[in-house]
Amino acid sequence: MVRKIVLSLAMSVDGFISDLDGGFDWIAGDGDNTQNTGNQWNYAAFLEGIDIVVMGKNCYDQKMHEDFKDKKIFVATSNPLTDYDNIHFISGDICKPILKEKILKGKDIFLFGGGLTIDSLIAADLIDEYIIGIVPIILGKGRPLFAGSNPTIDLKLDTYSISNGVVVLYYSKRQGN
Amino acid sequence: MVRKIVLSLAMSVDGFISDLDGGFDWIAGDGDNTQNTGNQWNYAAFLEGIDIVVMGKNCYDQKMHEDFKDKKIFVATSNPLTDYDNIHFISGDICKPILKEKILKGKDIFLFGGGLTIDSLIAADLIDEYIIGIVPIILGKGRPLFAGSNPTIDLKLDTYSISNGVVVLYYSKRQGN
Numbered sequence: 001m002v003r004k005i006v007l008s009l010a011m012s013v014d015g016f017i018s019d020l021d022g023g024f025d026w027i028a029g030d031g032d033n034t035q036n037t038g039n040q041w042n043y044a045a046f047l048e049g050i051d052i053v054v055m056g057k058n059c060y061d062q063k064m065h066e067d068f069k070d071k072k073i074f075v076a077t078s079n080p081l082t083d084y085d086n087i088h089f090i091s092g093d094i095c096k097p098i099l100k101e102k103i104l105k106g107k108d109i110f111l112f113g114g115g116l117t118i119d120s121l122i123a124a125d126l127i128d129e130y131i132i133g134i135v136p137i138i139l140g141k142g143r144p145l146f147a148g149s150n151p152t153i154d155l156k157l158d159t160y161s162i163s164n165g166v167v168v169l170y171y172s173k174r175q176g177n
Numbered sequence: 178m179v180r181k182i183v184l185s186l187a188m189s190v191d192g193f194i195s196d197l198d199g200g201f202d203w204i205a206g207d208g209d210n211t212q213n214t215g216n217q218w219n220y221a222a223f224l225e226g227i228d229i230v231v232m233g234k235n236c237y238d239q240k241m242h243e244d245f246k247d248k249k250i251f252v253a254t255s256n257p258l259t260d261y262d263n264i265h266f267i268s269g270d271i272c273k274p275i276l277k278e279k280i281l282k283g284k285d286i287f288l289f290g291g292g293l294t295i296d297s298l299i300a301a302d303l304i305d306e307y308i309i310g311i312v313p314i315i316l317g318k319g320r321p322l323f324a325g326s327n328p329t330i331d332l333k334l335d336t337y338s339i340s341n342g343v344v345v346l347y348y349s350k351r352q353g354n
Contacts, residue, residue, distance in 0.1 A: 013309065013332065013348070014323035015192040030333045030351055122315070132190065134311075136334050136348060138299070140327040146191035150317040155190060156207040157313050157342040165334040167346060171190070171313060174207055 003102050005126055007111040007118060008046065009145070010133035010166070016142030017115060022058065029164025030136040037161045041133070041168045047071075051107040054098060056117040060087075064112065071110075074098065076117045095124045119147045129172050130155065136165040180279050182303055184288040184295060185223065186322070187310035187343070193319030194292060199235065206341025207313040214338045218310070218345045224248075228284035231275060233294040237264075241289065248287075251275065253294045272301045296324045306349050307332065313342040 010027050011017050018024055053068045057077040065073045065087060073087050074097065081089040090097050094117060098109060111121055121127050132145075154174035161168045187204050188194050195201055230245045234254040242250045242264060250264050251274065258266040267274050271294060275286060288298055298304050309322075331351035338345045 013307070013346075014325070014327065026329070030331070032333055035334050035336065130190070130315075134346070136332040136351070138307075138323065138327055138330040138332065140329045141325060144325070146315065148191075148318060148321070150191065150315055152203070152317045153315040154207070155313040155315065155342075156209060157212050157339070157344065159212065160339070160344065162334070162337070165332075167334065167337065167344070169190075169311070169344060174313070 003104070003106050004108045004128040005098065005102065005111060005121065006050075006108050006129040006131060007121070007127050008131040009113055009118075010135050011145045012135050012137050012139035012142070014138045014140070015144050015146060016139045017113065017145045019139060019142045022062075022114075022143070026137055026139055027135050029166050031164065033164055035162050035165065037163075039159070039161050040163055041131075041161050046131075047110075049108050050110040052101055052109040053112050054094070054109060054117060054121075055112040056114040058114050059112060076120075094120050095126055098126065115143045115145065115147075118145065119150075122146065122150050122153075125151055125153055125173075127173075129158075129170065132169050132171070134167045134169065180281070180283050181285045181305040182275065182279060182288060182298065183227075183285050183306040183308060184298070184304050185308040186290055186295075187312050188322045189312050189314050189316035189319070191315045191317070192321050192323060193316045194290065194322045196316060196319045199239075199291075199320070203314055203316055204312050206343050208341065210341055212339050212342065214340075216336070216338050217340055218308075218338050223308075224287075226285050227287040229278055229286040230289050231271070231286060231294060231298075232289040233291040235291050236289060253297075271297050272303055275303065292320045292322065292324075295322065296327075299323065299327050299330075302328055302330055302350075304350075306335075306347065309346050309348070311344045311346065 076094045080091045155171040156174040237252045253271045257268045332348040333351040
């Protein structure tokens with residue numbers, strides 16, 4: 001099995017992954033479970049299949065890396081910092097070190113956030129799977145998932161799940177294009 | 178029954194409703210019908226419940242109004258034009274004449290497009306139902322559905338359908354907020 005680079009996050013119907021202040025408290029269901037699917041998004045099971053997490057410096061500053069103590073963590077940062085424990089800082093191009101890992105044996109690589117880090121990977125079309133939870137809200141303004149100047153990438157809907165009005169869409173890059 | 182204002186259109190995963198040239202030829206499935214739901218989006222049945230269609234001048238110029246000969250059509254335009262047959266031109270605020278119709282007896286009001294026209298209605302939070310088909314593609318660039326400066330609008334997922342990798346999400350405004 002080739003190691004995959006997987007983006008997984010929640011966005012509003014209008015494409016934002018955090019509000020303008022970087023907040024997430026709008027990420028919630030609509031209180032209605034009648035549309036729930038039999039299969040459900042299982043974050044714990046997803047993390048079992050991951051051994052590298054990639055995140056931006058803002059996520060790190062918010063201590064989001066602490067949820068992944070048993071994994072190797074790449075933190076994209078504009079200023080060089082000294083690695084420690086499982087934390088590896090990358091200043092400059094984030095794509096190269098990830099591609100270097102991808103050809104090694106291992107579990108999948110979880111692209112956690114934030115927006116700028118993700119954008120580099122989308123722009124380089126390096127993401128193998130997009131798992132996007134669509135939160136039932138028009139947020140209005142915030143930090144967008146997609147920067148609006150990406151290449152065109154054909155996707156294939158592999159499966160989906162719904163919980164409490166949140167629709168999780170599991171896409172992979174469409175083959176044969 | 179109160180008459181509803183219903184937005185219904187297709188957007189890419191990254192939120193575009195047409196490409197930069199206004200083209201739609203990217204709106205297509207992924208060729209895989211294994212995820213199809215039992216219920217399916219039925220455009221003909223949807224149109225049965227509509228007697229007013231609202232569109233922008235660009236849509237009109239592309240003759241999209243010709244698909245709705247049995248309906249009253251509002252065309253939003255920056256320059257005043259003379260009404261004819263079922264075509265009613267509106268220069269200036271599009272919201273007021275739509276609200277005027279909404280309190281009259283009738284079927285639902287279909288907000289067809291384009292972006293600027295829709296944006297006025299979203300910004301004024303006048304849309305009762307959002308039916309959004311998510312096309313399995315990251316288009317990269319194009320004309321966005323959401324302008325990025327809207328009010329926050331809580332939605333409720335009423336139902337969904339999937340056909341050929343296109344996921345149609347049926348939202349209404351969440352009550353009690």
